[in-house]
Amino acid sequence: MSLAVEAPARPLLTGQRLAILALLALAFLGVPAFASPWTIEAILLPFLALSLAGLGLNLLTGYAGQVSLGSAAFMAVGAYAAFNIQLRLGLPLPLTFLFASTTAAAVGVIFGLPSLRLKGFYLAVSTLAAQFFLQWLFNKFGWFSNYSASGVISAPVLGFAGITFDSRESRYLLALTTVTLITIFVHRLVNGPARINLIAVRDNETAAKVIGVPVLRTKLAAFALSSAIIGIAGVLWSFTYLRTIEPEGFNLDRSFQILFIAIIGGLATLRGAFLGAGLIVVFPLLLSRGSAWIFDGGLDAGSVQLTQRIVLGATIVTFLILEPNGLSSILDRVTARVRSLMGRT
Amino acid sequence: MTGLALSEPALQPERRSFASRIAPVTPVTASAAPALQLSGISLAFGGIRALKDVSFDVRPGEIRAVIGPNGAGKSSLVNVISGLYRADTGRIVLGGESFAHVPPGRLPGLGVARTFQNLALFPGLSVAENIASGLVFRRPAFAWLPFLPASRREGRATAIRVREIAAFLGLEAHLPRLVSTLPFGLQKQVELARAMIADPRLLLLDEPMAGLTGTEKAAMAAHIRAIRDRLGLSVILIEHDIGVVMGLSDRIVVLDHGEVIADGRPDEVRRDPEVIRAYLGPDAAPLAGAA
Ligand SMILES: Nc1ncnc2c1ncn2[C@@H]1O[C@H](COP(=O)(O)OP(=O)(O)OP(=O)(O)O)[C@@H](O)[C@H]1O
Ligand SMILES: [Mg+2]
Numbered sequence: 161m162s163l164a165v166e167a168p169a170r171p172l173l174t175g176q177r178l179a180i181l182a183l184l185a186l187a188f189l190g191v192p193a194f195a196s197p198w199t200i201e202a203i204l205l206p207f208l209a210l211s212l213a214g215l216g217l218n219l220l221t222g223y224a225g226q227v228s229l230g231s232a233a234f235m236a237v238g239a240y241a242a243f244n245i246q247l248r249l250g251l252p253l254p255l256t257f258l259f260a261s262t263t264a265a266a267v268g269v270i271f272g273l274p275s276l277r278l279k280g281f282y283l284a285v286s287t288l289a290a291q292f293f294l295q296w297l298f299n300k301f302g303w304f305s306n307y308s309a310s311g312v313i314s315a316p317v318l319g320f321a322g323i324t325f326d327s328r329e330s331r332y333l334l335a336l337t338t339v340t341l342i343t344i345f346v347h348r349l350v351n352g353p354a355r356i357n358l359i360a361v362r363d364n365e366t367a368a369k370v371i372g373v374p375v376l377r378t379k380l381a382a383f384a385l386s387s388a389i390i391g392i393a394g395v396l397w398s399f400t401y402l403r404t405i406e407p408e409g410f411n412l413d414r415s416f417q418i419l420f421i422a423i424i425g426g427l428a429t430l431r432g433a434f435l436g437a438g439l440i441v442v443f444p445l446l447l448s449r450g451s452a453w454i455f456d457g458g459l460d461a462g463s464v465q466l467t468q469r470i471v472l473g474a475t476i477v478t479f480l481i482l483e484p485n486g487l488s489s490i491l492d493r494v495t496a497r498v499r500s501l502m503g504r505t
Numbered sequence: 506m507t508g509l510a511l512s513e514p515a516l517q518p519e520r521r522s523f524a525s526r527i528a529p530v531t532p533v534t535a536s537a538a539p540a541l542q543l544s545g546i547s548l549a550f551g552g553i554r555a556l557k558d559v560s561f562d563v564r565p566g567e568i569r570a571v572i573g574p575n576g577a578g579k580s581s582l583v584n585v586i587s588g589l590y591r592a593d594t595g596r597i598v599l600g601g602e603s604f605a606h607v608p609p610g611r612l613p614g615l616g617v618a619r620t621f622q623n624l625a626l627f628p629g630l631s632v633a634e635n636i637a638s639g640l641v642f643r644r645p646a647f648a649w650l651p652f653l654p655a656s657r658r659e660g661r662a663t664a665i666r667v668r669e670i671a672a673f674l675g676l677e678a679h680l681p682r683l684v685s686t687l688p689f690g691l692q693k694q695v696e697l698a699r700a701m702i703a704d705p706r707l708l709l710l711d712e713p714m715a716g717l718t719g720t721e722k723a724a725m726a727a728h729i730r731a732i733r734d735r736l737g738l739s740v741i742l743i744e745h746d747i748g749v750v751m752g753l754s755d756r757i758v759v760l761d762h763g764e765v766i767a768d769g770r771p772d773e774v775r776r777d778p779e780v781i782r783a784y785l786g787p788d789a790a791p792l793a794g795a796a
Binding site for chain 1: 587588589609613618619621626627629630634637638639641642644648650659660699
């Protein structure tokens with residue numbers, strides 16, 4: 161709720177806004193001009209898609225308090241919907257995005273229905289149904305993948321208004337623009353009137369009910385919006401990063417990965433999704449470079465991967481014990497520290 | 506200043522809403538329809554009979570205390586009235602409608618607001634947002650979406666009301682704070698503010714003073730009386746502190762083991778031998794002392 165009492169008039173350019181603007185300038189202008197192909201392909205493209213998925217899940221889990229283990233399935237819905245819309249209807253890009261996200265939202269609402277009855281752990285288990293059912297569906301019916309023999313389809317190149325998003329830089333800019341616009345929308349949403357509904361439902365459902373917060377509608381709206389956003393993340397993942405679509409890419413592992421991103425980054429914060437995705441994408445790359453350097457090829461690929469998983473898992477656990485509120489609150493402390501240091505000089 | 510209506514002295518209980526201050530005030534007469542009527546309410550949890558054939562009414566503008574030992578069924582009664590529990594038998598008449606079960610979502614529309622025995626705030630929201638949440642039920646459909654002019658208008662109107670209520674309860678300085686960082690006594694007041702902002706005709710207060718210090722209790726009692734006097738609403742007050750109850754309430758219902766064992770004015774209830782026996786044991790001193 162943008163209550164006047166809560167947000168006293170602030171100067172237009174606070175330090176935080178300047179930092180965000182600088183970051184956006186760097187992302188939109190600096191990266192396409194200077195970043196290496198590897199940085200864009202291996203880091204930035206998966207980072208953007210996963211950040212968006214983390215953002216979508218954070219809306220549902222962080223703000224509305226509904227746990228979901230089916231995020232990857234909703235990514236798949238978005239990806240397959242976009243593929244079929246392009247293939248069969250040939251709609252322009254914005255409409256493809258719109259319909260893909262609407263489809264994901266509709267599926268999200270269906271699998272969100274148990275949330276009207278179930279809570280916490282039980283709800284999480286019921287969202288697993290979405291994960292397994294949808295993955296099975298896309299495997300089972302060839303129609304979804306246009307009867308591709310291998311089940312793996314290559315995503316067509318997206319284009320709009322004479323621009324084709326084929327080159328690395330153009331795919332990156334498409335993903336970046338999409339993520340930026342959706343993040344602005346979510347920012348306005350969770351700091352607007354809907355904030356009270358979402359957090360009231362999360363913090364105390366009984367109290368929310370007796371003061372007339374539409375609990376059921378709020379939950380379903382959260383499922384719809386969250387799935388729509390995760391669906392778009394699926395489109396970005398398939399069309400700008402991998403450029404192929406297959407059900408295996410959207411398995412339970414991916415759902416857990418997105419849940420990790422939301423939790424590690426910090427629930428109920430927007431930048432948490434980006435911090436968490438950054439860690440999840442960059443950390444394994446650093447680990448594999450590190451292990452290549454330490455063992456210098458002395459280990460086979462299998463044990464390297466296993467070691468990486470163990471280190472990653474141990475890091476996550478240690479981290480959650482030390483900082484349950486996620487990377488976002490570490491960033492808060494760092495900026496407070498920097499500010500006080502600067503204030504002193 | 507819009508908050509003035511709250512500080513005007515009022516000679517008798519009257520119904521005045523924050524929103525319709527200009528409307529003429531109609532004095533409440535004894536013949537007015539009750540704000541709430543309970544008849545034959547029974548409720549059992551398995552073998553435990555929490556409420557047995559409970560009947561009483563609440564008049565407009567009246568502070569109606571419900572007292573009784575621990576486990577007497579006081580909270581269960583409030584939960585039945587607010588639709589969180591479904592009574593096995595009995596009717597609840599509210600705002601001219603008769604219910605076997607009141608749908609909780611309709612409470613604000615029926616002019617009923619409540620607080621909880623254990624705090625039921627939203628810890629992740631600020632004090633201002635917690636208070637404002639009491640008005641969500643009035644929000645036009647889709648006004649939760651950002652970017653809409655209607656949302657902005659609604660937000661501004663809500664902010665003004667939040668300030669009014671906060672000023673009345675002395676919470677203004679705390680509005681931007683996260684509610685969970687407030688001391689317990691203030692959190693109790695925020696819960697009262699959240700209930701009040703909905704402009705109810707009937708306020709259900711389940712032990713609003715439990716856990717408060719003496720000073721805080723006195724302040725809370727003053728607030729409750731002021732709310733009733735200046736807004737003319739009815740209050741169901743559950744409270745263990747007999748001194749507070751005797752001083753504050755117009756009529757008292759005494760529950761014991763789910764049964765109404767006495768119902769009347771404080772001086773009547775104080776003298777009632779049944780109450781003295783069942784509720785206080787042989788030592789009636791606290792009741793007498795509270796006169
Ligand atoms: N949800 C519930 N499930 C099972 N039993 C319940 C439930 N709520 C209340 N009871 C039982 O009903 C009886 C009345 O409880 P209630 O909470 O209404 O008492 P109370 O008068 O509010 O007591 P206190 O003064 O301690 O708050 C108790 O025996 C209690 O154990
Ligand atoms: Mg109780």
